[in-house]
Amino acid sequence: MTLLYEHHYEQVITPLPPVDSDVLAEMNVIIYDSVRKDYAINVSWHEECIRREWGVVKDIDRDENKIKLVRVDGIWWVPVEKLLQVERVY
Secondary structure, three states, X not given: OOOHHHOOOOOOOOOXXXXXXXXXXXXXXXXXXXXXXXXXXXXXXEOOOEEEEEEEEEEEEXXXXXXXXXXXXXXXXXXXXXXXXXXXXX
């Protein structure tokens, strides 16, 4: 029997396709609506891997270009330039 820590995982580094300006504009509208109307969204972004979390955007830091995604069990500061997808949670 092997233990999980004995396995080595390689990072897959591939260049990310640039986000289309129309898609970026739509993501910004969804983010601002989450701040104003206090509803949850799904956010995907590239860190060392592709991360996906859901929560409500409580703050937008314009100096560092990040959004603060908040949920009961966690807080994430997500860089806007690394966003891949933003969608409403229904």
